[in-house]
Amino acid sequence: MKRIVVIGGGLAGLVAATKLAGGGSSVTLVSEGLGGLQLSQGTIDVYGYNPGRVRAPMAAVAGAPAVHPYARIGTSAVRDGVAFLQDALGTGWLVGDPEVNLQLPTALGVLRPTALVPPSMAAGQAQAGQRWAIVGFRQLKDFGAELVAGNLARAELSRGGRIEARPIVLDLPPRSGESDASGLVYARAFDDPAFRERVVAALRPLLDGETAVGFPAVLGLTDPEAWTALRDALGVPVFEIPLPPPGIPGMRLGRRLTAVAKQRGVRFLAGSRAIGHEADGLRLTGVVVGTAATPRRLRADDVVYAPGGFESGAITVDSRWGIRERLFGLPLAGLDDIDRLITDEYWDDPQSVFSVGVGVDAAMRPVRSDGSVVYENLFAIGGILAGACRWREKSGEGIALGSAMAACRAIEAG
């Protein structure tokens, strides 16, 4: 049985660990803190902008420029990755198709392209002629129903036509006396049927034959039936609109995937940081992790490195603009055509630092600029890869899934 150490517990690390453990390897997942999955919208973005709005994500993956991670990952690994995730989560978790993007409203009332979504968001697919009510709560921060509805109603859809949208703001605190609650507190309240009944009672008289009702994505944290119960009680399709973190759909996905990983035998070393490695020539033999007081050595036949990118601290920039990968000191790619890592134009220009990362071969093994591999049994996946500004392109999840699959294939074949 192969001993595999996976470093990083975001989408990339969780999926790779689950796949490898399911294939019979002994997998230990080391993660300092929880990964970015639970901060996400709970949707799977494959390719949203390149730089124009993408309608057919897989076609865009196939046409990705040579420097882009997708050029190395390839379409079949992305398709496999998406299918693996859907299957591992089980029915009722993600719907959609990586071939076509849906257009779903954000918490600012803009339509965002994404490929797979939880069923609770599916009715938010924008189509001309729909009449929506957007429901907010006076005590919920970070969700302005007026803003969402106003922006939606203003916009001309890309295929022509408009949506009618109007706001409804309910005065219903999630716990008595709470006036500035996060989505998390509301989500816990929505797990309680009594709270849902109060929402239905307050809302039903205000509805006026709308085709669908949009809610902030707080319709239950642990109860998967919460949103369907609400829909059935209101008698109208409902959909969730993701909020800034804490993002409930992302949390649900993260919890579910973690549970599946455990079922398949992944051992979690939570809260510890990988701080070193041991190698014998071109092969890694172990990973050193920091536990309280003592570093601990984990022996490994293969190492999957899924530490995220700059935002996760896997890549650091010092005060002299020196940039480096923290754990293995891997060579970084994507630096050549950059004058400055960070620009002052916060909103406009892409921040170059996000596309700096590790260059890999087709098996996802980090390579130097001459193409030689750094270690034969080290595989880098997810946000650490060079060549994509993931949050801007809306490509982060597709890259995480595709690279995880490509690495698993190489490991399982080796």
Next chain:
Amino acid sequence: MDDLLGLVGHAEARASLDHCLKCTICETQCPVAAVTPLFPGPKYVGPQAERFRADGSVDHSVDYCSGCGTCTLSCPQGVKIAELNSQARAAMKADHMTVRDRIITQTIAMGKLMTPVAPLANAALRVRPLRVAVEATLGIHRDAPMPKATSQTFMAWFRKRPVPSAPAPRGPVVFFHGCAGGYFEVETSKMTVEVLEHLGYRVVVPEQGCCGLAQQSNGLFEQATAAVLALCDRLRSAGSDLPIISSSGSCTGMLKHEAREIMGVSSEALRDVGLRIRDTMEFLRELHEANALDTSFRRQDTTVVYHAPCQLKGQAMGLPAIDVLSLIPGVTIVESEVACCGMAGTYGLKKEKHAVAQAVGEPLFTLIRDAAPELVLCDTETCRWQIREATGLPVEHPISLVHRAYGLSATRARRADPGAPSGA
């Protein structure tokens, strides 16, 4: 404030707060914020509020933090949230420490007082009017679980028992029993010693004191520091380089990292003990990883719920109990996956926190009641009291199942009652 309590540990924890990205991950994991609006959560009272603290002025909402450490464990940026909270709490309470918080931290004194009068003490703890009076005067909640005193301390048992005749080819190890393991959870200590001897070790038990954890978590840093340093000297007196084994999951955490990270204790003695000490299950797992663990376990057809205590998870070593118990054939382990049972050391004993602590523990109690296992396993003492009280089920240290699977429980029963049937 640059010198809250003048702690080195505080300067270090404070330095970590700039790493906070405001990602909200800690907020979503905090078990106390989940059940009460009285506590605004780790991101607020930790890295955010810390920036505004000066001259020992601390927002009182930090007092609702139980110190369970779940936030620190979940933070992807390495912010020492729980540590900052503990330090702030110490500053906040510095000038008005309650009598109650001083008393419940006197774990050894409590044990010494109760052991000689165990039956009496146990009875007294069940007397309602007495508990109501204690609640009114001291603020210890009338329904809070209390330790059950035993008539014989572990130390007395260890001294009086016949000297083991079997050879000890693997040489000596030091056993650190902790206060609870010396006076209350004595069976756990005995079983640990017997398992270690079964594996071929000679167990050395130096005279030892309290690690000061309860004082630390109640903000009595001076006393706690003195206690932990004295303990280190005693543990080291048993021999240098020897492994130190403990079945007190939370005291182990104090020696490994909490004394240093929370109170800033930076002595060589503490560093040395921190490097050598192993949680019992962690020690067994290390043996197994080195192919040196006897795995001839007897089959145990049983389902157990295992709850990993917050203070054990904080040691960032994964779940060694699950790794070891998985080696026993027939055992089905249900992992609770609940952050904290609510007790968090002495938090759940306090009158004003009791309801919060019960609400924190409720998901765990419900899970256990639904699973209705033969046995619940948990590595720390006060958590076991809390879970026993709430569920009425037997709650033991994981070593008890290892002890049974090695056939040692049967051996012990035969020794006590030669007529008893053999077998596990």
